[in-house]
Amino acid sequence: MKVTIYDVAKEANVSIATVSKVINNTGRISEKTKKKVLNVMKKLDYQPNIMASALMGKQTKTIGLLIPDLANPFFAELARSIEDRGHEFGYNLVICSTDYKEEKENKYISLLKRKSVDGFILASGFENLGKVEQLVKEDFPVAIVARDFPMFPVNTVALDDFMGGYLAASYLIDLGHENIGIIARDVWSNRERIRGFKQALDENQLTFPTDFEYIEKMSHIIQGKNMTIKYLKSLNPPTAIFACNDLLAIGAIQAIKEMGMNVPEHVSVIGFDNTIIATIVEPPLTTIAQPIQNMGKEVMDLMISQINGEKKEKIRVTLHPSLIVRESTGKFNIVN
Amino acid sequence: MKVTIYDVAKEANVSIATVSKVINNTGRISEKTKKKVLNVMKKLDYQPNIMASALMGKQTKTIGLLIPDLANPFFAELARSIEDRGHEFGYNLVICSTDYKEEKENKYISLLKRKSVDGFILASGFENLGKVEQLVKEDFPVAIVARDFPMFPVNTVALDDFMGGYLAASYLIDLGHENIGIIARDVWSNRERIRGFKQALDENQLTFPTDFEYIEKMSHIIQGKNMTIKYLKSLNPPTAIFACNDLLAIGAIQAIKEMGMNVPEHVSVIGFDNTIIATIVEPPLTTIAQPIQNMGKEVMDLMISQINGEKKEKIRVTLHPSLIVRESTGKFNIVN
DNA sequence: TTGAAAGCGATACCAT
């Protein structure tokens, strides 16, 4: 059957304690026995059982990653970048899609704790403050990414969402737009983006639409489409749309086309995230880019340093969004 | 600290054996003590440590999923559907991107075995027959998805790739195309698709392009683009392109547009997979659909039944592709 | 119906 430390010890004529020491490179063992044990390990193709050592308090080298939806390209790309950085340090990811459901979030967290993950990386959409706070109190390694939690100390890699919203609005305003529709789900990062958006509006003496309302449920193409149709059919239709993610923006573009109008001639559209789909849609989507690769790397680094107990103080890394101008936005056009 | 089975036993004035029995609903215990123990468990918020029971040979309820690239929408969507089905049965997924590198595949497999995963689901791109065969020989639960391994018995959920290629070619031929370029990486499923493609060609007395060659490296937009440019600049440029995934097809469309031509007026493009991006490009992509949701469900079901030792014989589920006609394909046009 | 005790596969302290 499976070869264990006992098999190695027996074959090498040493104790399991000695074998353990050569595995972990701890204590002192003569070069000679070390070499001997190493040889036997190779010969028997011995693979230490990580679960067993986890029982003794060692790391499992596994991190739980909770995201809203793996099928959303933004989260898939983010997960991939986290995975890559983790891989460099021997970590694996258990990836869980929560669909923004608190019930699933709780379930996954307690399940993964029972599986002795070394820590959790929580991505955007996590509204479940209580659970996170509890984790932090227990001193369980947690890091937040693409989502800011200003309330208590926790390692965080956030985008400056406020700035993102501000950038989007400023650009649209520069193009001459004064009536801009907003599409967003009610999550923290979007509230920030809208706050930044409003700031730019204020600075230009423009008023925030009074009839704005968040979309419910998912942030998918269909929701973006529906909301856009609603906007365009309203009494005072906007000349530009700010969608809080690329998927929603695509829905907006589809709606505009379906209603017989053009992007950006009749209506401009700006997205958020800069995922692969922004380059694919026609016209290519102007969007606010999140530095996904960097976010993944940074959050994994924070996680690892926390697991290793390197620094006690919690760190907040804020990354900056950038405007990527493509072809879905244009000057306000009197055509309207 | 963490509450263990001992804490529960002490608090309930029973032995840990008894507690274990009520946890697992095994052996016989009186309703009274059962209720008592259950209460204490709730009161102490006891969460059995899965690693400890795994050491005793129980399941970890964790499956390793190896895919080429999580950032590829097809695999992200597939992973999501596998995750969903697994979730219904209490399974979690450790997701690993291999980048088609045998070295990574091997590394992940042995690492996850050390972490006592209950089984592996291997997705398309896995060319590493030796390792898989070894797993099968060891009777380690393995299931293959989106990839066929005809050589030895292993649970498989495959697409009828041959049929997919056949469908694509037939459709293009019906449209009047006789010179069709093919873009594909050299993996098993693509070889099958091309075989089906060739079959349709043969049936129509058309000849397979003699200068066809596989692309190297990744199957990304850029590779699709480069290959298409090469085709269009050749002496006898094709009037249609068959790309073996949607990403490559999108690259093809981009290349065609960049060269000042239109899709499908000048060149038709057909993709494969029917991921979300097929609906997003302009023109919307005609493609061969893989039933992703079904594939995920079926492969997880096979995995679970194998883990539970339900049936010994290995099963091969073959799902059928379907042609999704959108707007990237059109009749062969004399314009050329 | 319940419990004592022997593992599972590793780590780590304490002797030797």
Next chain:
DNA sequence: ATGGTATCGCTTTCAA
């Protein structure tokens, strides 16, 4: 420099 052994948290006979 090496080894004996307790221990981690749980499962599972086997007795009582």
